Amino acid sequence: MRRLFPRGYGFTVLGIAVGMAGLVALGAMAERISRFIEGGDRFVLGQISVAGEGMGMGAGFTAGGLLTAARIAEIAKVPGVALVQPQVMLPINPSTSSFMTLTQELLMGMDPSAPQANRNYQTLPIRKGRSLAPGDRGVAVLGIDFAASHKLDVGGVLPMGALQFQVVGILDKTLTAPDRFAMVSLEDARDVWLRRDPLLFRVFGSGGLTRADLNSGAAVAWQDGVDPDDLARRIQDRVKGVNVTIPSELSEMLRTSTAFFSALLIGIGTLALVIGGLSLANTVTAAVFERIRDFGVKRALGATDAQLLREVLGEALGVSLWGVGLGVALALGIGYGVDSRAVREGQQLFFFSPRLLGFTFVFAMLLGSLAAAYATLRITRLSPAEAIRRGT
Amino acid sequence: MRVRASGLGKVYPGVDGAPPVRVLDGVSLDAEPGQVLAVIGESGSGKSTLLNLLGLLEPADAGEIRFDDAQVSHLGRRAQCRVRGTQIGYVFQAFLLLGSLTALDNVLLAARYVGRDRREAERDALTLMERLGVLHRRGHYPAQLSGGEQQRVAYCRAVLNRPPLLLADEPTGNLDDTHARVILDELGAQARERGATVILVTHRPDAAAAADASLRLAAGRLAGG
Numbered sequence: 001m002r003r004l005f006p007r008g009y010g011f012t013v014l015g016i017a018v019g020m021a022g023l024v025a026l027g028a029m030a031e032r033i034s035r036f037i038e039g040g041d042r043f044v045l046g047q048i049s050v051a052g053e054g055m056g057m058g059a060g061f062t063a064g065g066l067l068t069a070a071r072i073a074e075i076a077k078v079p080g081v082a083l084v085q086p087q088v089m090l091p092i093n094p095s096t097s098s099f100m101t102l103t104q105e106l107l108m109g110m111d112p113s114a115p116q117a118n119r120n121y122q123t124l125p126i127r128k129g130r131s132l133a134p135g136d137r138g139v140a141v142l143g144i145d146f147a148a149s150h151k152l153d154v155g156g157v158l159p160m161g162a163l164q165f166q167v168v169g170i171l172d173k174t175l176t177a178p179d180r181f182a183m184v185s186l187e188d189a190r191d192v193w194l195r196r197d198p199l200l201f202r203v204f205g206s207g208g209l210t211r212a213d214l215n216s217g218a219a220v221a222w223q224d225g226v227d228p229d230d231l232a233r234r235i236q237d238r239v240k241g242v243n244v245t246i247p248s249e250l251s252e253m254l255r256t257s258t259a260f261f262s263a264l265l266i267g268i269g270t271l272a273l274v275i276g277g278l279s280l281a282n283t284v285t286a287a288v289f290e291r292i293r294d295f296g297v298k299r300a301l302g303a304t305d306a307q308l309l310r311e312v313l314g315e316a317l318g319v320s321l322w323g324v325g326l327g328v329a330l331a332l333g334i335g336y337g338v339d340s341r342a343v344r345e346g347q348q349l350f351f352f353s354p355r356l357l358g359f360t361f362v363f364a365m366l367l368g369s370l371a372a373a374y375a376t377l378r379i380t381r382l383s384p385a386e387a388i389r390r391g392t
Numbered sequence: 393m394r395v396r397a398s399g400l401g402k403v404y405p406g407v408d409g410a411p412p413v414r415v416l417d418g419v420s421l422d423a424e425p426g427q428v429l430a431v432i433g434e435s436g437s438g439k440s441t442l443l444n445l446l447g448l449l450e451p452a453d454a455g456e457i458r459f460d461d462a463q464v465s466h467l468g469r470r471a472q473c474r475v476r477g478t479q480i481g482y483v484f485q486a487f488l489l490l491g492s493l494t495a496l497d498n499v500l501l502a503a504r505y506v507g508r509d510r511r512e513a514e515r516d517a518l519t520l521m522e523r524l525g526v527l528h529r530r531g532h533y534p535a536q537l538s539g540g541e542q543q544r545v546a547y548c549r550a551v552l553n554r555p556p557l558l559l560a561d562e563p564t565g566n567l568d569d570t571h572a573r574v575i576l577d578e579l580g581a582q583a584r585e586r587g588a589t590v591i592l593v594t595h596r597p598d599a600a601a602a603a604d605a606s607l608r609l610a611a612g613r614l615a616g617g
Contacts, residue, residue, distance in 0.1 A: 293488070294490050294492075297488045297490065298501070298505070299473070299476070300449055300476060300482055301476070301477060301501055301504075301505055301549075302477015302502075302505040302506050303477075303504075303505040305469065305470075383449060383450035384449040384450070385444040385449035385450040386450060388449075388484075392486060
């Protein structure tokens with residue numbers, strides 16, 4: 001290791017490492033936000049979401065608009081519909097706002113025996129334990145952030161009012177909404193809903209509703225070749241008493257509501273590039289100029305401009321590689337350190353994606369080489385004697 | 393190698409509005425192969441500048457330099473690099489070793505830019521270092537060497553490629569008498585034993601006296617020798 005380290009470049013490597021750590025850490029925060037927004041977008045574009053009439057999508061899907069079995073049957077008959085998946089989605093904490101469904105913890109009730117309607121989330125990968133299975137009752141599969149914030153693991157018990165659910169599985173990280181889901185069977189979710197909503201309980205008790213009517217919404221899948229926006233409009237026209245979201249419009253709505261985060265993301269990314277880039281370019285250039293005397297000596301010994309440039313580029317690449325390697329390690333250390341605390345609250349602030357790390361390495365190598373080449377070309381304009389004089 | 397210079401002139405531009413400084417003015421010299429030529433003079437008389445021009449370390453503003461029959465002072469950059477690497481060896485007062493390289497690698501630096509086979513060059517370097525008594529220091533960095541050791545390493549670097557011209561700018565200026573004697577004897581031996589032309593800038597009367605010829609500079613002009 002000692003032999004591989006470019007001797008005399010300790011402070012240069014350190015300088016680059018600090019700049020690159022900043023770039024990677026800020027980039028990882030931007031990646032985290034970006035993945036969250038992308039995940040939500042992918043979700044809404046993968047299905048047509050239908051809720052009971054009178055409620056907006058944000059509220060209706062999670063807070064009460066009933067979608068009865070009769071309505072679901074009507075939706076299934078609309079040409080172009082491949083399948084309808086009834087769902088019950090409730091906020092875990094009913095007192096919290098149900099506006100931002102992407103950021104709150106949700107109880108998700110679904111029928112594990114039915115195929116998934118969402119084209120982009122056909123399966124959710126399991127990190128520990130197992131998925132929900134047909135016939136499951138009284139068990140839950142938790143999103144990874146949900147599990148962390150409630151300090152639950154496979155075998156643990158999730159209380160939900162008077163009901164209790166045994167945790168049988170933990171989902172893998174998705175970096176988007178499912179990370180904060182508690183998934184139970186549709187029947188269990190209906191039970192939770194009935195116990196939570198006295199009005200609903202009274203209506204149900206009077207015989208006005210069956211259990212099959214207790215759905216907060218449904219995910220609708222379309223047949224191959226069908227335009228999902230057209231189908232959504234068709235459902236809205238043909239089925240009365242439902243609130244249908246147009247996938248592209250919901251996506252647009254999500255993008256608009258997350259515009260601030262997108263702008264923040266661009267700002268963070270730009271800041272990271274400028275800070276990291278300037279730091280690296282300045283450090284490499286300074287390191288080359290610091291060796292101006294050595295260049296004079298080498299030219300006195302017969303080095304041509306091309307030979308010097310080759311040498312300097314080689315050194316700059318080596319130094320940049322060490323610097324970026326240390327910087328990435330530093331950022332990973334800080335990121336994982338911070339996230340290990342944040343995860344207790346079910347949060348994750350950093351996401352060190354392969355594309356971020358790859359970009360950082362390529363960016364550092366390119367910029368390091370350019371800075372070194374610029375400095376070398378400046379120095380080779382000097383005569384060897386002048387370079388030696390200036391460096392002595 | 394016969395080294396001839398005629399009418400060499402060098403002017404440094406003035407800084408911050410100061411008038412230009414004429415450092416050399418019409419200096420000519422002729423040094424034969426196997427000859428040790430001492431250049432003497434007061435500080436600021438232009439001795440080091442003359443050596444820099446002869447070593448193609450900076451361009452002359454006037455005059456020309458010939459190595460044997462070849463005019464070298466007006467060669468292109470690449471050709472001058474080749475001449476510097478293959479035909480000239482430099483010994484500097486400040487040693488000018490590279491701090492990031494070991495003593496051996498500093499010596500081998502002379503071979504790197506002229507395309508010499510590294511193994512053959514290393515064999516020569518080790519032989520030279522043994523002769524100069526610094527072989528045991530080959531793995532050390534310049535900062536770990538004494539001044540005398542550094543100059544001997546720098547000397548090994550200067551002669552590694554057996555250049556026909558050796559230029560030494562106050563090579564003993566930072567050394568005690570014992571170490572100075574070693575370097576001066578070695579330079580003399582290069583001239584005697586293999587016919588190298590040695591041009592030596594020195595303040596030491598004994599070094600000047602031991603040279604085959606000397607020339608004195610005063611205010612950038614030849615003052616006789």
